[in-house]
Amino acid sequence: MALEGKIVDFGVADILQLISQQQKTGVLIVERSDQSIEVLFWNGMIISAHPIAKAEKELIEKAKAGKLVEKKEKAIPAMENLRKFNVLVDGEYFAVEVDAPGGSPRISSVTQYAPAPAPVPQPTPTPVEVAKPAASKPAAATVDDKGGTPLVAPMPGMIVGVEKKEGDTVNEGEAVLILEAMKMENALGAPISGTITKINLGVGDHVAKNDILCVIAP
Numbered sequence: 001m002a003l004e005g006k007i008v009d010f011g012v013a014d015i016l017q018l019i020s021q022q023q024k025t026g027v028l029i030v031e032r033s034d035q036s037i038e039v040l041f042w043n044g045m046i047i048s049a050h051p052i053a054k055a056e057k058e059l060i061e062k063a064k065a066g067k068l069v070e071k072k073e074k075a076i077p078a079m080e081n082l083r084k085f086n087v088l089v090d091g092e093y094f095a096v097e098v099d100a101p102g103g104s105p106r107i108s109s110v111t112q113y114a115p116a117p118a119p120v121p122q123p124t125p126t127p128v129e130v131a132k133p134a135a136s137k138p139a140a141a142t143v144d145d146k147g148g149t150p151l152v153a154p155m156p157g158m159i160v161g162v163e164k165k166e167g168d169t170v171n172e173g174e175a176v177l178i179l180e181a182m183k184m185e186n187a188l189g190a191p192i193s194g195t196i197t198k199i200n201l202g203v204g205d206h207v208a209k210n211d212i213l214c215v216i217a218p
Contacts, residue, residue: 015028016046019041019044020044020045021044022044023043023044024041024043024044025041025042025043025044026040026041027039027040027041028040028041029060036051036057037049037050037051038050038051079097079099080099081099082097082098082099083097083098083099084096084097084098085097085098148194148197148198148215148216148217148218149191149192149194149215149216149217149218150191150212150213150214150215151176151177151188151190151191151212151213151214151215151216152210152211152212152213153179153188153207153208153209153210153211153213154179154186154188154209155179155181155182155186155209156181156206156207156208156209157179157180157181157182157186157206157207158179158180158181158204158205158206158207159177159178159179159180159201159202159203159204159205159206159207159213160178160179160180160185160203160204161177161178161185161203162176162177162178162199162201162202162203163175163176163177163178163187164176164177164196164199165196165199166196166197166198166199167195167196168195168196169193169194169195169196170190170193170194170195170196170216171190171193172189172190172191172192172193173189173190174189174190175187175188175189176188176189176190176196176199176213176214176216177199177201177213177214179207188213190216191216192216192218193216193218194216194217194218195216195217196214196215196216197215197216197217198214198215199213199214200212200213200214201213201214
């Protein structure tokens with residue numbers, strides 16, 4: 001005996017009592033607007049009840065309408081070039097076999113590239129010392145002071161002026177040469193009165209302390 005209908009037509013209590021009395025075995029589907037529940041019976045006893053998912057419900061509807069079609073198995077073609085790969089999916093390994101139609105790939109040519117040569121270290125250039133020009137030495141004031149009194153440089157410096165010439169007569173203290181030292185010009189006077197017999201230096205010459213600049217004969 002088959003039961004078909006809705007709860008509003010029969011009432012839940014009446015249907016369950018009828019199934020129990022007649023010890024029916026089968027499935028009772030209770031439908032609501034937003035949910036469907038499937039109840040399984042065995043010899044009039046309820047053995048399980050669970051909600052039906054939308055996909056499952058659609059599958060049941062197709063089965064009732066006779067729209068379910070048996071899936072036809074496709075014939076597996078002959079595979080001569082199977083290659084096996086290990087595939088990791090979500091932490092699980094799967095052995096997958098792949099067929100390469102037309103045969104396995106072949107290598108037609110191999111081009112080998114020579115590795116790039118290592119850079120040759122460049123020698124470190126040796127610093128070349130540039131010879132510094134020798135400092136110009138002050139002109140040596142070497143004169144023969146026999147028969148006269150020398151005028152010597154009181155400090156190192158450069159002659160910037162010559163006030164007298166050889167043969168001139170000078171008085172004691174009269175300026176004979178101008179010496180620049182420490183950015184100051186110094187007038188060097190005759191140590192005695194007499195005649196200048198020798199002037200050893202000219203303008204631009206450098207002198208050292210105690211160099212003989214000129215000689216004056218009395």
